[in-house]
Amino acid sequence: MLNKGRSVEELFSFFAEKKSLDLDHDYILSSMCTLPHSVAVRAHCMFMETNLGDPGLFPGTFSLEHLLVKRFGDLFHCPDAGGYATSGGTESNIQALRLAKALRHEVASPNVIVPASAHFSFKKACDILGLSMQKVPLDRDHRMDAGKAAEMIDANTVAMVGVAGTTEYGMVDPIADLGKIADQHDLFFHVDAAFGGMVIPFLDRPVPFDFALKGVTTVAVDPHKMGMSTIPAGCLVTREKDALNTLNIDTPYLTVKQEYTLGGTRPGAPVAAALAVMDYLGFDGMKAVVSGCMKNTERLIAGMETLGIPRAATPDVNVATFVCDQKRIPLPWRVSWTCQKHLRIVCMPHVHADRIEAFLSDIGEYHA
Amino acid sequence: MLNKGRSVEELFSFFAEKKSLDLDHDYILSSMCTLPHSVAVRAHCMFMETNLGDPGLFPGTFSLEHLLVKRFGDLFHCPDAGGYATSGGTESNIQALRLAKALRHEVASPNVIVPASAHFSFKKACDILGLSMQKVPLDRDHRMDAGKAAEMIDANTVAMVGVAGTTEYGMVDPIADLGKIADQHDLFFHVDAAFGGMVIPFLDRPVPFDFALKGVTTVAVDPHKMGMSTIPAGCLVTREKDALNTLNIDTPYLTVKQEYTLGGTRPGAPVAAALAVMDYLGFDGMKAVVSGCMKNTERLIAGMETLGIPRAATPDVNVATFVCDQKRIPLPWRVSWTCQKHLRIVCMPHVHADRIEAFLSDIGEYHA
Structure with missing residues (x-):
């Protein structure tokens, strides 16, 4: 433990530096958690x-x-x-x-x-x-x-x-x-x-x-x-x-x-x-959120298949999986892999439609 | 679940009402948790x-x-x-x-x-x-x-x-x-x-x-x-x-x-x-906090004994216990009781010296 404390400025400048090392949610496609509302x-x-x-x-x-x-x-x-x-x-x-x-x-x-x-x-x-x-x-x-x-x-x-x-x-x-x-x-x-x-x-x-x-x-x-x-x-x-x-x-x-x-x-x-x-969203609001995530999941699957990357399963919820080589994923996107080595992407609320398009574009170019 | 959501105003006015039912930390003498720094x-x-x-x-x-x-x-x-x-x-x-x-x-x-x-x-x-x-x-x-x-x-x-x-x-x-x-x-x-x-x-x-x-x-x-x-x-x-x-x-x-x-x-x-x-307090700052809590513990024990309420133990840390009838505690103070039915008060950082004096004054008057 430090003997003398740090000033508030010094402390939070250090914390901000550390925070900047965390991944940007714009590129996190692997998580079942999301940015809080x-x-x-x-x-x-x-x-x-x-x-x-x-x-x-x-x-x-x-x-x-x-x-x-x-x-x-x-x-x-x-x-x-x-x-x-x-x-x-x-x-x-x-x-x-x-x-x-x-x-x-x-x-x-x-x-x-x-x-x-x-x-x-x-x-x-x-x-x-x-x-x-x-x-x-x-x-x-x-x-x-x-x-x-x-x-x-x-x-x-x-x-x-x-x-x-x-x-x-x-x-x-x-x-x-x-x-x-x-x-x-x-x-x-x-x-x-x-x-x-x-x-x-x-x-x-x-x-x-x-x-x-x-x-x-x-x-x-x-x-x-x-x-x-x-x-x-x-x-x-x-x-x-x-x-x-x-x-x-x-x-x-x-x-x-x-x-x-x-x-x-x-x-x-x-x-x-x-x-x-x-309580803020109510049933109707949650339905809209889920509908958006499911649409993004479908769009992702369709887009990947157009690029010649077939789905591994047709999911019941907003998790998309693909038969895909690990080398095909460009940085800085963060995806995950199943035990059977299938590419796995969770279309959480923070993964907006434009992020799906950006990912598809990147993976397409990366392979062109 | 509600069908339609609530407005932000309605939601937080409801939450504020619920929050007001929680106890005021000024009167919580029973907890090992405290208000965060x-x-x-x-x-x-x-x-x-x-x-x-x-x-x-x-x-x-x-x-x-x-x-x-x-x-x-x-x-x-x-x-x-x-x-x-x-x-x-x-x-x-x-x-x-x-x-x-x-x-x-x-x-x-x-x-x-x-x-x-x-x-x-x-x-x-x-x-x-x-x-x-x-x-x-x-x-x-x-x-x-x-x-x-x-x-x-x-x-x-x-x-x-x-x-x-x-x-x-x-x-x-x-x-x-x-x-x-x-x-x-x-x-x-x-x-x-x-x-x-x-x-x-x-x-x-x-x-x-x-x-x-x-x-x-x-x-x-x-x-x-x-x-x-x-x-x-x-x-x-x-x-x-x-x-x-x-x-x-x-x-x-x-x-x-x-x-x-x-x-x-x-x-x-x-x-x-x-x-x-x-890191903000450092060793010296924590020492000051702990010193304050220990002083308050000692003051509480001395004050209670002056009121004829003897200590149940001489503690190593900032927890004070007393041989005291449950009926002697005036509202709205919130204290706790050990298995042996001793009055127990934890002198946490939120229990400032003035709160100890206020409690001693209340318990004294309550019994006068």
Whole structure:
């Protein structure tokens, strides 16, 4: 640590220099996060110091968290849903599996059934929780094979996971079929809609993925992805209002007696930010945002195919993938690659139509 | 979800109304968090959209995280320390125990030795990780009994925990003695200095609690407590630079190949905020802040005793506890209570000397 402090000028000139090393969002095509909406930033700053880790001190902010969960309950066809604001999909997924395991604590060697496409946070969750992770193969369209999932369920299976908007190919698993299987087996069924939860409801033809399906137990959704909130803003939504109480531990010296969250201190600022965007845009506004992202995705796929770069999949949400050589991507564009070495581009709200055209132009010239 | 959005005016008037329901910090005497420093807020806003979950996109912000860890390494007498910015003490403590368990994965029924005063996050960590938690009794001064801790170590013990600045009574466990015991048993020794890590180094007579002691393996410290950062800002510091790599899992499609963090998306804003306060104040500035908080703690204890309300302990850090009837606290002051029903007040930086006098005056009149 420095002995003498730095002046404000010196400090922020150093910080500005560091900030300039971060990539320009104009060239980031690889991220499932985006620039926060202006109302998100304003709400975040307004609630900067609030801590939901001790909600009795911040009853106003706590009521906003309650409202955020209610918004997702309404959106996901379960007005009486429970849940809480998490730090993102990883925490939501860990907590869902933690709950599934706790509800079946008599199982000595618990396992969880996940699609091969599941986000790596499930590997993390299983490692931490001591769960055996059983991977279900995908069908030709990169979706979880429901028939194979059903075959893999055994007496030690404490949960099944489906993904609504996969990270790599933007696919929605056959949640309706999986929900029926879960219902038949009376199995905990968690839907990871961290990405798709703020996309699918706003599509022209939404695929069923939420509590409208009887078998769905919990849904993870990340307002800090397509919800254009500040980070970290996730939400774990539960069909049963008080489901998470199973995870309660005692919390002496706080204004509440127990808590079920994974973290202790929890920032209220991104919760206010997430709610701000949802309430400012409303359903119609979000539909317009999603429609724009889907149009850009289609335009990108069409443009790439015109350049002789074929799609790797026809996605359900705004993630485009291509059969493309890594050498074909000109600087300073930042893209990503799937495990199968397909080029992957996420058409987030910050990736405006003109950026898609600029990218297509650059990649075209780079190859001409 | 609302169909039509709300106007900005309508939205923020609603938010302002909710915000007004939160408690005024002028009356919060119960929290280990505080109002963020102005340089923290400025830095937070500057780095609002940065996500350390994919550090390759934000190399500038990532270098600030590196620098924050370095600051703590220097402060804690281990310039080559490793570690990362967490969401707070709970994540740091979970990750430390996760690491200890992973390093001894051959132990079938692992246990962890913690003081009876350990923060409830250790109960959470043990539940999640499947560790048996062995509580060591405290001595008369509310400090962990090192002799009894030594007796409780067995072949299945994968870690021992000591606390530097307990949540309830503000005590520092005999870390030097515990470090020797850990060293003799070649045991993983985690020091939870979430609160004390930004107090003890700045005391006139600092108690040894960090890597200067050979036996200490990891230290948790929370800049969002006494470090006056924005939340969520914690740090897990490891003596060995690359210790956390043991926890690595593969992360396809990111700019990094593996990650060991608990969360996925990680906000860069509070990391910049934490570093901003440390670098703006420097060692001398932090010493002045801590000196003020300790003086206020002493004044509060003296003032309460004058009113016939005796101390419950003589604390090592700025947490004051009293033998006091719950009915003696006038509104709107917000205090907290320990498990043993002692009145507990944390003299954080936002609890200025005039607030202590106002509280003493109120409690005096309330009883006259």
